[in-house]
Amino acid sequence: MFNLFTTIRIALRALAKNKMRAGLTVLGVVIGIAAVTTMVSVGQSAGELVQRQFEALGTNVLLVFPGSRRREGVQQSGSPTLTAADAQAIAQECPAVLAASPVVWSGGQVIFGNVNWSPNEMIGVGTDYLTVRNWQLRVGDFFTEREISSAEKVCVIGHTLLAKLFQTSNPLGQTIRVKNIPFRVIGVLEAKGANMVGQDQDNILLMPYTTARKRLQGSNFNTVNAIMISAKSLELMSQAEYEVAQILFERHRIRPDEDPDFQIRNTTEIANVLGTITGTMTLLLSAIAAISLLVGGVGVMNIMLVSVTERTREIGIRMAVGARGKDIMRQFLVEAVLLSSLGGLVGVSLGISASVGITMAINSISSGSDWPVVVSFRAAVIAMLFAAAVGIFFGYYPARRASRLDPIEALRYE
Template sequence: MSFFDTVRTALRALRKNKMRAILTIIGVVIGIAAVTTIVSIGQGANRLVQGELQSLGTNVIFVTPGQTNEGGVQQNDAPTLTAADVDSIASQCPSVRAASPMIFTGGQVIFGNENWSPKEMLGVGPDFLQVRAWPLEAGSFFGDADIESNAKVCVIGQTLIPKLFRTINPIGQTVRVNNVPIRVIGILAKKGANMVGDDQDNLILMPQTTVRKRLVGAPMDNIHAIMVSARSMDLMQQATKEIRHLLLERHDIALGESADFEITDMKEVANMLGIITGTLTMMLSVIAGISLVVGGVGIMNIMLVSVTERTREIGIRMALGARGRDILWQFLIESIVLSCIGGLIGLALGTAMSMTATVVINAYKPGTDWPMVVSLPAALVAMGFAAAVGMFFGFYPARRASKLDPIDALRYE
């Protein structure tokens, strides 16, 4: 008996018991659907995290004030960084493309009869847009001359336009920032919301000297943070080492002493978040995969019942010349076909569930833009696993059928 004849016989047997076959594959369908959905959502989360970190800028490194010790008391976020540190990092660290100081403040922006409190009011340097990889939609950005002269100019995010200017072109208009007149010279391109739903366009940028001297009123050269862009992703670790060495030297901190600054490499953050999302996805996939094992047990039970019911049929086939391996392959193919059909249905169902989950997440968190990801390798692995489940759990019933004695099988009632 040829292999194709064995396949046709197996498929014919499945068609005779459609309801039993449908009930048998439900466990496999649920298992594959659950694994597909979880892997899809997990990969979507990972892609979203990576995208959000990329939206912060190109190969970004943050330098923030660390702890200082005054009178035996630790002071957190003390003003230990200066604008001169930024200039030194940009000029003396070969692996650094650009650097910008950051000074945070808050308050109201007033234009005519309208007022608005942006989520972020930042004093930054001329290279801020290069670090953030954030283009302008209109106008221009401030330069070194504006920094040196404490120019009263600003660049605004897209959110401020409808809140303050409505249909008026903001370029060239003068707003009052905490009662200080500031002229709008540029408009940032739209960024949208980040992964937690915060509006990234709800901000206003000004020269760091303007914010420090005209708004904050700080006489010293201190800044709140430094944002640095490495020349490439591969050079981020080298750039971090160069920045650390330079700042230790500038701040007169001896080897072995605690630094008064902290450096955060966004590549390390991205890797850590990737590990977390990957681990959670793997754990949930293992839990979902248990239902595949349950489905496999169901296939084994049904195949054992099928062997018992078709004992006389097996005896007749053997009497007509069928070999034990023909019987083995017939029942094994039935089991594998059941699993593969369940796998295909589960894959389709899982894809539909993933799409539904993505729509719900994006509807619940407007602006999040959670990506829909269906991994082809994951789909192939799921189908392979489904076939393996069918083969593994179908082997015992198939082997039991192939070992039946033809005489005893023919006598079976």
């Protein structure tokens, strides 16, 4: 152990004699380690953001949309095929389903007093919508089955709508106008923040789906635009998807030789696909960034070869006083590893700072964005080990060359 400490001290002294040259030598290692650490950290941040956004969509959500189907060789599309009764049947007859809600989309301006505002989303939903979306009420109540069956003109608003229309006043019981139709505010949702594309999820107005269909769309049909479904657990997602498909096949009287008139989207599968894409891109960018580590390793080897040439006489003197070839080899190998490791430490520090800075810059530039700050210490440790490996790999040849010098020839070297 004493010999190792002595070797390290001598190596540090040798590197300190040419600080500028040593610094320029490890520049490639510093850039490579910093780039790898930054790319992995930012990639993990993007992956975590994707997972957060799908969690914000709801708990184990399945989305059912009307689809087109082929009858006697003719593709038929366009007419809505889903009904509120479908949603009710799914919730009651599918054991793997926790809750289901019909969805009817609408749009328009919301007016309160002399203030008007256009929500990002104006949706007619069922009583279980908050359960599906894993959303809580901040104050007030949600509408009931009685209000849905009678198409009551009541609504629940998001946090952004609260701030824009009511500011500091109490919204409960107040009347707002949607397409010149008066609606009574009965509740306010908890804040959810922005989604993955920066859209404000709190800029939303919810109402009974019957109200949206009859009052706003002027329709007496029982059709809905979509059905949102929550499975009882992540493990039951596939089973829930199968059960929903079977119920709809039966209710819509779709024969085995016919295409279904609905489409089911599994948000977990979409999240997994996006996560795979994000991970692949991160790996690709990290691999590209790691190329600079090879460039840095070549620089380390070059400087060590120069060092061997400059210190040939020193090597000869050490051999003359009893140093063995393996001692000389160890000395130069330790110098190469130290050089690369010091570069790795600087690179990891720069990489962590860069990943935090990039995440903060994205959040400041993109309005409503909330990228999580993720620092991949695992990537930093692996990068440090890789830097040491670069020192060993590219330092071996110069160290081996130094250990094989002839002592007499080395002493004669000028």
